[in-house]
Amino acid sequence: MRGVLGKSRKMICSLLSQAPVSPAYYYRSSPSIYKPKPSNRFSWGFLAPIPSPAIRVFCSKPGEVGGLMASSVQNQGSISYLTQREAAEVDETLMGPLGFSVDQLMELAGLSVATSINEVYKPSEYNRVLAICGPGNNGGDGLVAARHLYHFGYKPFVCYPKRTQKPLYSGLVTQLESLSIPFLSVDELPMDLSKDFDILVDAMFGFSFHGAPRPPFDDLIKKLINLHYYEQAQRKPPVIVSVDIPSGWHVEEGDVGGDGIKPDMLVSLTAPKLCAKKFSGPHHFLGGRFVPPAIAEKYKLQLPQYPGISMCVRIGKPPQIDISSLRENYISPEFLEEQVEADPLDQFRKWFDDAMAANLKEPNAMALSTTGKDGKPSSRMVLLKGVDKDGFVWFTNYESQKARQLSENPHAALLFYWDGLNRQYPTSMSDA
Numbered sequence: 001m002r003g004v005l006g007k008s009r010k011m012i013c014s015l016l017s018q019a020p021v022s023p024a025y026y027y028r029s030s031p032s033i034y035k036p037k038p039s040n041r042f043s044w045g046f047l048a049p050i051p052s053p054a055i056r057v058f059c060s061k062p063g064e065v066g067g068l069m070a071s072s073v074q075n076q077g078s079i080s081y082l083t084q085r086e087a088a089e090v091d092e093t094l095m096g097p098l099g100f101s102v103d104q105l106m107e108l109a110g111l112s113v114a115t116s117i118n119e120v121y122k123p124s125e126y127n128r129v130l131a132i133c134g135p136g137n138n139g140g141d142g143l144v145a146a147r148h149l150y151h152f153g154y155k156p157f158v159c160y161p162k163r164t165q166k167p168l169y170s171g172l173v174t175q176l177e178s179l180s181i182p183f184l185s186v187d188e189l190p191m192d193l194s195k196d197f198d199i200l201v202d203a204m205f206g207f208s209f210h211g212a213p214r215p216p217f218d219d220l221i222k223k224l225i226n227l228h229y230y231e232q233a234q235r236k237p238p239v240i241v242s243v244d245i246p247s248g249w250h251v252e253e254g255d256v257g258g259d260g261i262k263p264d265m266l267v268s269l270t271a272p273k274l275c276a277k278k279f280s281g282p283h284h285f286l287g288g289r290f291v292p293p294a295i296a297e298k299y300k301l302q303l304p305q306y307p308g309i310s311m312c313v314r315i316g317k318p319p320q321i322d323i324s325s326l327r328e329n330y331i332s333p334e335f336l337e338e339q340v341e342a343d344p345l346d347q348f349r350k351w352f353d354d355a356m357a358a359n360l361k362e363p364n365a366m367a368l369s370t371t372g373k374d375g376k377p378s379s380r381m382v383l384l385k386g387v388d389k390d391g392f393v394w395f396t397n398y399e400s401q402k403a404r405q406l407s408e409n410p411h412a413a414l415l416f417y418w419d420g421l422n423r424q425y426p427t428s429m430s431d432a
């Protein structure tokens with residue numbers, strides 16, 4: 001293992017500290033062969049209070065989620081809720097004076113439902129989706145969502161017992177049939193939905209629901225309510241995702257008798273309806289990113305900002321997660337000893353090319369770990385700027401913490417992690 005710590009005349013800005021431009025160190029590190037060891041469990045404790053300004057940024061005001069999540073999580077208290085009548089009026093205004101067509105809005109609504117599902121329930125774990133679609137536009141949202149979910153890698157099934165003969169709906173059905181998405185009649189559905197499906201999309205009724213559910217939707221709603229019996233029987237039940245309104249709930253009062261369906265996710269469209277205040281499941285999202293300011297002003301709507309180009313935004317706080325239960329199942333092709341390149345640099349190039357071909361974001365990002373003379377390690381992400389027979393190259397300025405630490409202790413470690421390929425490439429360096 002050999003490494004070179006050199007100096008370059010190149011000028012570079014520190015990405016993290018935004019420090020003024022200064023002469024840069026030019027580091028090279030030679031790869032070492034990674035020898036897998038039996039895995040150990042390490043417990044890390046903080047040795048001192050954390051003075052990092054970066055951490056203060058993430059913990060903004062009490063009760064608010066800061067940092068990266070701030071744009072995608074909204075405090076429920078500041079959001080407007082619509083009455084049934086207002087919801088219908090907004091719909092009419094959008095499709096009347098504001099020039100939208102129902103097809104457009106339904107497409108955007110269904111896409112929002114599919115993207116909200118994908119935010120929380122990944123197809124690797126929750127693959128089989130049953131969309132139960134009602135006779136109105138809520139059902140249409142479910143048909144559109146099923147199509148997008150198919151393209152996102154899920155396996156959708158559709159139950160659409162009361163078909164509407166308008167061209168919009170028959171077109172949506174044809175689109176699903178062309179993808180060979182199975183349509184199941186109510187009789188074909190098993191008593192216990194938990195065996196065959198991972199996600200149940202409840203697209204039976206939206207804001208025009210009134211009275212008590214009529215057949216066959218009464219039985220379908222019961223099937224969703226009965227799921228919790230299977231939960232008690234220790235089987236993992238499918239999750240219920242309700243589109244706009246949990247079907248069977250009063251649009252304004254919510255689950256009046258307390259014996260209605262209890263969705264795990266609610267995707268409100270345009271703006272949440274009053275019943276959404278009674279939603280106590282873990283995932284409340286808003287979709288339908290098409291509300292023009294004129295509508296927002298007229299109805300004094302306070303709506304959350306959608307993050308970036310997302311079609312959905314989470315409302316309220318995400319559920320508390322037990323970190324120890326977070327676990328991905330990594331399924332990778334076999335990697336045998338005879339497939340490993342003799343030269344670790346060749347192995348790196350091969351894997352780097354794979355990461356580029358897979359279109360991964362910043363495949364040249366690597367964690368650099370250094371220690372100063374005090375022996376306390378620090379890690380940060382830096383970008384690889386080159387690789388050749390002498391090793392890996394990146395830049396930093398003289399005044400950075402890593403430059404100071406490397407001048408005190410020339411040993412350092414690099415780690416590339418390519419999520420999506422389930423691969424990591426560790427290497428280490430030292431001053432020559």
Ligand SMILES: NC(=O)C1=CN([C@@H]2O[C@H](COP(=O)(O)OP(=O)(O)OC[C@H]3O[C@@H](n4cnc5c(N)ncnc54)[C@H](OP(=O)(O)O)[C@@H]3O)[C@@H](O)[C@H]2O)[C@H](O)CC1
Binds near residue numbers: 138209
């Ligand atoms: N601007 C938006 O936010 C958009 C919302 N979209 C979605 O559209 C629904 C509202 O759609 P709408 O067609 O007005 O109504 P529903 O889907 O709720 O359903 C109406 C049908 O349901 C029948 N119905 C009503 N009550 C019952 C009942 N108790 N039992 C059985 N059937 C019932 C009703 O039949 P009626 O004979 O009673 O009239 C209708 O057939 C909204 O919630 C969003 O999901 C758009 O997709 C995009 C724009």
Ligand SMILES: [K+]
Binds near residue numbers: 245
């Ligand atoms: K619904």
